[in-house]
Amino acid sequence: MEVVHYLLIFGLLMSDLGIYRAQDSIAADQAIRDGHTLVSADEMYELGFFSPGKSMNRYLGIWYNNKSPQTVVWVANRETPITDLSGVFKVDTNGSLLVIASSNNTIIWSSNPGPVSPTTINPVAQLLSSGNLVVRTTGQENFIWQSFDYPGDTFLPGMKFGKDLVSGLDRRWSSWKSLDDPSPGPYILFMNINGFPQLFEEQDSVPLSRFGPWNGVTFDGMPRHISNALFTHNFVFNDKEVYYVYTLVNSSVVTRVYFSPDGDVLRLNWIERTQMWFLYWKGNSDMCIRFGQCGSYGRCDAKKSPLCSCMEGFEPRNPDEWSASQWSSGCRRRTTLSCPDGDGFRVFKNVNMPDTRGAWFNRSMTLGECETACKQNCSCTAYANIDIRMNGSGCLLWFEDLMDVRTVDESRDLYVRIAVSDLTIQSIPEFTSRPVSSKKRQTITWVVSILSSLVIVILILAIMYGWRKKKRSQVKIPGNSVIVLFGLLPFVDVLVKPIDEEYIMESQDDDTELTSFSLSVISKSTNDFANDKKLGQGGFGPVYKGVLDDRREIAVKRLSKTSRQGLGEFKNEVEFIAKLQHRNLVKLLGYCIQGDENMLIYEYMPNKSLDSFIFDKIKSPILGWSDRFNIIHGIARGLLYLHQDSRFKIVHRDLKTSNVLLDVDMNPKISDFGLARMFREHENEANTNNVVGTLGYLAPEYVVDGTFSEKSDVFSFGVLVLEIVSGKKNKGFSHENDSDNLLAHAWRLFEEDMALELRDPHIRESCVASEVFRSIHIGLLCVQHFAKDRPTMSSVILMFDKEGALPQPKQPAFFAKGSLPQLSLASVNDITMTTLEPR
Template structure:
């Protein structure tokens, strides 16, 4: 090669290296200028490598521009640009600053005119930037600004923080910029693999006394309660700490909520997921996983309007709905069947001259979008103002950060109140003068009254026979209203039914004392008692045409008792050797458990030999009747199956961790999962459940109960049960829901594997998708299916210690790209199964657990 040729080659190589250097430099920095762009695998990385921006694909078909955490292996997206308009080829599309320099766009670079595929909204009108740059900041905010202008956010020409997707990061604002007409709210993904806008959104309503609502399209699901100077009144767990500070600003220019993380080693985010749950996560570096710090709605009382107008929800009560003093149920029949959405009505009307106020402690303040707020008024003036306004129904202080300051008045019905043992604040509901005398409260202020009013004391200290008589009359009226309803005509000898009822329910309370020994005192169970004759009449004397199903306990019937709602009546068989213990167990447990994924017990009947439980009616009966039916299984598309799996997981997590008592179900199976009209799952049948102490890990029993095919190896072999035995049953359920096949009676050709063994074999061979039920069709998320199969296999591992806790299961199912361990061999049974689904059938069966053979008698 000549010297000239060598020189030209060196020069060409130098040019290539230089171009490559600058290209790499541009795409590995945190900033691009107006004449630069991103395409393909090129990304922006924030200065301290906290966040990264670039093209990504959640389903291998559509491409989006998004922002994610740079150094977290569990890829977590916090913002998506073109969620409505995905592109199909990232290499032919570019992300850059728009022509006007005050926004960002995605262009099709192969089109002759550079077609705009997506463009961000412009924030500032009439802006004319000279040298705009787009920069990804370490807080996750993508901003467009003038080059060299890094003073503050006020100088940003555009920023992604003004247009959130499903995630709220520290320093972001949830709420309104009224001067610019910006409404910053969270909107869920359609599904974990589809970033397009979903059905659920979390928005701040700035009207009245501002608060945030979780919406399912046009339906309110949950509200935070208004900001009281310290926290949202409906989030008692919300407390500023050394790690996190919360901020709420409300003035004529803006109304917003934000939070700040003070600990540089802490990563926190708030998100609304595709199933309609608000979740706050923190990253745990030791386990390399996200930990769920808080979620909502978490219980029945978080459901918006659960107890209707003037009703107060209390998860520590049974039933959870109670009317405010001075009010009674609007629909008594539905109320005593534990359907409280109709709420309560006043027993005595206000006269607008001598009304008073009843203080309510520890309350989530009522829905407040129509409330009147004056931060300058004192609480004394607030009382006077509410007393003098005939339309005012209650008042409270607006700020409790330094005592009580400011005034909030409510007009019209009081909705969505709940009581907290620890948290909430004082609220004063307006009552008539006679109710104030009866219940005790504040006499309304007038010009000659000083202070906050005079407390009307009821009882001996009431000061006068007239007051005492009024109090006694009011008490008798209240007692009459709260007595359980007895329907139908009684033909038994007088007192026989009452004696049998009292005997059984007293046994329940005595048992509760033993089981709940950790409590200071047991609480009586306020469960409505129904007349047997009324139930017999409603079921047409328990005829087969009203029968929903039958098991070892007896039969379940569908009926409407008098004019009440449709219910399911579970009649315990008189010939069953079991029964009384299971009946007492179910009454004392489920009457106290309140969760959207647990079936609701609305009453019972105990007359002589009759023992009957009355539940809310579930339109689609049990999961097994749909899942394993050739004609009905197509109703359960993948979205519904995934919702069923997540719902069962949340219900089981509540039993194990979030309920007042730790409950081990011990008989979790498809026939004990009921489906409502929208195919939402609810766990039922607590006859075999056991209560665990808070520090108790496991227990042993000589009486093995449950259903073969769902029983954990350690329980079936040794009678050892714990939360992890429920986890095993859940894992079996997950694999059954995915496959549409029963674990019992499923044997794969030649090698006689049951469903667990078959799923394990497919998983090891990388053929997990072959497990999917053909009734699902092709419309399913591969990532979701594989995640569910892996969760199922993790839950059915042979050794209990290897199985995850339900808190980890719920977190994994709700995460888009979770980090999960590889499952180990499941504990499964080999051999011929006896075709029965009843957990109460009595027979011998041979069960092999990893080649160890034992014979077990099912005691149920």
């Protein structure tokens, strides 16, 4: 090493001759000037200053040595070129790599743009044989920094493509603007880790194409891009990181994956005989690669004309648009689902997997267990294996419309929930390919007549039971929630025995048909509502933990006789939550209506509510930053579902820490829909004279004018984010240096570039600073004074998923002297006290 350094110094002294090339590495305070290069030990790669294409600008980059034309694989100062030949590349004593324009002594680029790190002992920069530029301490193997963590438009063997879940480092590709300009272009390719990880390409932040998910062999939809005699693939997905990497089988092969300025993903191999790059594979090679080409439940086949068709069991949502080859509106079901008994599953072969951003997964389940899980949840629209190798393993469940389905040469099987009638029609040849015989027609008519008669009998019995039930209990719950509550119970009750003496457990396959629990069963499960079973108290009444005879744990929400919330809120909550199914919303199992008792039965959340952790001095350290960050994401996804993705546009109106419950894995679930308000399709806001909710979480336009909208929930979400980050309550917050509330204090710190000071002391050592800062920034955007300035929840999700610049937040609401509105209708001690207005 000493000989190398000596030669380097000697070479720099001879810089005017332009004949020296440093070999392998340089040490601190040594430099490479424009016109000289650093070469890897095997002479495969070369580092130095270059000008791309016809440009006269100078950039520090790495390219293949002795290959013409020059093929650059990495650029340091992509956005800050040097306009003359004064460029200098050096290693600072703290281990930072610097690109300096010596003409004006300006640092153009640094490998550590943040705060200066402590002095590193004997740092050395080395260009490895892999093309990776690294910084390490002399004699040490670990890297202080490496160029492979900051890819550009080229993906080399051994380079990770994906996200470090601990540090937050996101290794993504970005195209050049042009062959003459290496600055980031409009195209990016990244690992999307929402749901089950998959690759996404975006153009100007709009999804362009999708590759994935990983099926155990390759990314779904890319069947030709598999391990072979040249290279092998690997996909790593664990608690610490998720990434894709490929390695060479034969080290003599020269191959690269190139992301062109036009957004094409290409694998190129160098052919020594012809001295040219050969196109081995193109990732986006047909018309079906465009994301969502055929809309929901549409199927794209590049070998057919027209490209798009509806999956079996579905029909065009807008036939006129489809006839004009406008397919983006997608398809809808021919027959409405009637879960559980009226549904089945159709297997689709030779298709890629639909978009998995909203999918649930379990990597240890079998296909049979996966089928059972989907059958038992009526919101499940499809299921499939994760890994196609051998007999298959793992489970993917979809709960939303299937998007971006394409016909491919080979892939795993996709099982889609279809109405039984559509399954029957498709599977019986007589119904599809030849006339039905007279005898068969008579048989069908006879069967249909019997079924119709049976349905009429059941309806009559249902009406009779409803009349009996109303007279016996004298409990009235107006509106269509009666249909949801009673489901199939009328028929059961008439044939068996009175409801107050039984425990009826209807099939849980249909999450919208709720179970009726008797008072005796609930009383037994809670030990007669014993104090030691009490979980908490809300505006609705007390909540108890119960254990059923089948050992299932439940949470019983009991309407207090003195509660200011009554049957209106009870009915409201049942009506909403029975229709909502999302992994970040609490699941309602059933109800109990008997005499004066009105109770809702929920799934039990062993970790109780979010406020019991972040505001508790003892429990707060348990909730590390990764958990808090996941909770923020989960709440955001739940709100997005309410506002945009559910069948109804719903504003929660009482989002707060005590209404966010945590399951055994600390996953958040939004609860308490007693004050929720449903909006019509084109309705964006409403007014009320009865302000409902909880002080500290209410948006200013709601408090002052009674106007509420989706942006009211966005405000509450922003408060939640800042409370989760800081571990402090907005209501009652005080700071020794000012009288601001939490929102104002956070904004002042942000304005003074001290936002990270807001962090809860318990997470300061373990948190990812970039994630904390971005969370604070997004939280402040959500609590801006005017509703029009706040982002929508879909924008919030995108802000968390991307690393681009965010708009500057404006002054938050209730800024002056920490003021909060004084309202008699709002809660005291965080317990919601409200009057529910008609919807």
